[in-house]
Amino acid sequence: MPIKNRFSELLPEITAWRRDFHEHPELLYDVHRTAGKVAGLLRDFGCDEVVEGVGRTGVVGVIKGRTDSKGRVVGLRADMDALPIEEQTGVEYASKTPGKMHACGHDGHTAMLLGAAKYLAETRNFDGTAIVIFQPAEEGGAGGLAMVEDGLVDRWKIDEFYGMHNMPGMPVGQFAIKPGPMMAAADQFDITVTGKGGHAAKPHECIDTTLTAAQIIVAVQSVVSRNIDPLKNAVISVCVVSTDSTAHNVIPQVVKLKGTARSLDPQVRDQLQEGITRVATNIAAAMGATAKVDYERGYPVTMNDEQATDWAIDVAQGIAGSVKTDMEPMMGGEDFSYMLNERPGAYIWVGNGDTAMVHHPAYNFNDEAIPAGSSWYAGMIEARMPAA
Numbered sequence: 001m002p003i004k005n006r007f008s009e010l011l012p013e014i015t016a017w018r019r020d021f022h023e024h025p026e027l028l029y030d031v032h033r034t035a036g037k038v039a040g041l042l043r044d045f046g047c048d049e050v051v052e053g054v055g056r057t058g059v060v061g062v063i064k065g066r067t068d069s070k071g072r073v074v075g076l077r078a079d080m081d082a083l084p085i086e087e088q089t090g091v092e093y094a095s096k097t098p099g100k101m102h103a104c105g106h107d108g109h110t111a112m113l114l115g116a117a118k119y120l121a122e123t124r125n126f127d128g129t130a131i132v133i134f135q136p137a138e139e140g141g142a143g144g145l146a147m148v149e150d151g152l153v154d155r156w157k158i159d160e161f162y163g164m165h166n167m168p169g170m171p172v173g174q175f176a177i178k179p180g181p182m183m184a185a186a187d188q189f190d191i192t193v194t195g196k197g198g199h200a201a202k203p204h205e206c207i208d209t210t211l212t213a214a215q216i217i218v219a220v221q222s223v224v225s226r227n228i229d230p231l232k233n234a235v236i237s238v239c240v241v242s243t244d245s246t247a248h249n250v251i252p253q254v255v256k257l258k259g260t261a262r263s264l265d266p267q268v269r270d271q272l273q274e275g276i277t278r279v280a281t282n283i284a285a286a287m288g289a290t291a292k293v294d295y296e297r298g299y300p301v302t303m304n305d306e307q308a309t310d311w312a313i314d315v316a317q318g319i320a321g322s323v324k325t326d327m328e329p330m331m332g333g334e335d336f337s338y339m340l341n342e343r344p345g346a347y348i349w350v351g352n353g354d355t356a357m358v359h360h361p362a363y364n365f366n367d368e369a370i371p372a373g374s375s376w377y378a379g380m381i382e383a384r385m386p387a388a
């Protein structure tokens, strides 16, 4: 299954959509223009059903195959939102909105999935139902969760999910994927240490919050080194230390710590939350202070199902000839994880060539990746639901 010829023909059209999205970036759930254009195109393609407003501003398109002997339903997902970054690419279709840009290539993901939807609606060379899913708010807004909570899985009876992200530094149009964790669970914590402030020359009359906070910063590192299985992965970084005092001679009443905790395994994640809370509160107690720990769970681990990964590799191999599978997971977070928590599926990277990294003001999605990306999306449908 090489690159489908149809996508070479459609390349100028898909590229034009991509550049239009690029010129008009929208943030989080505020993707009304993008979602409106996506829904309009899906209707033009002749999708059997197009529903807007799923998970606030998500769009779902339904494409029925020629036959439906097994009743299988496969979901393909792209993200639509941009980032609050001032664009520095200098391209003629650069963002028209100051302070916003498509710096993660979601414009490309949306365009590639639209291309696949157009092809699938034209050919319908499969036995079952394809669902194309365009989600808002991937960048920190949990739009994938919003769509799941809005009934995405049950309403369309989706059996499997497949998603894709571009990856700078990988040859354009090449693929990389592995079974198990692809992206990390990304959590954050806030620790508020409260003691008794006072004169720095009279520490015996105070409960020293800065010394307590310093001991907590050191001690939470032992959660990774002493509580987590050394063969597993975890990161705890304390990134902010702040007080309301600016004086050299005042012991502050309160010291605040902020940090991130990342893991690739649900059990390790539980251990990080329990460990940080236990160590911080008990160190504070030992010092006569108190520590309040607010641990906020972000996106879960993006977990590729083993069998679905094999299927994704087969399709990618057919397109690119070979697939990189000897890769390390990334400790960034990904909102597609909420869909993969509901049903098995896989998340794949497609090479963006030698460009700036995602989230950089000079980053741009590489349009040369479109034929490979659209072919993979469409290929997953034809491979998982071969025409009867």
Ligand code: NI
Pocket: 104, 105, 106, 138, 165, 358
């Ligand atoms: Ni992204």
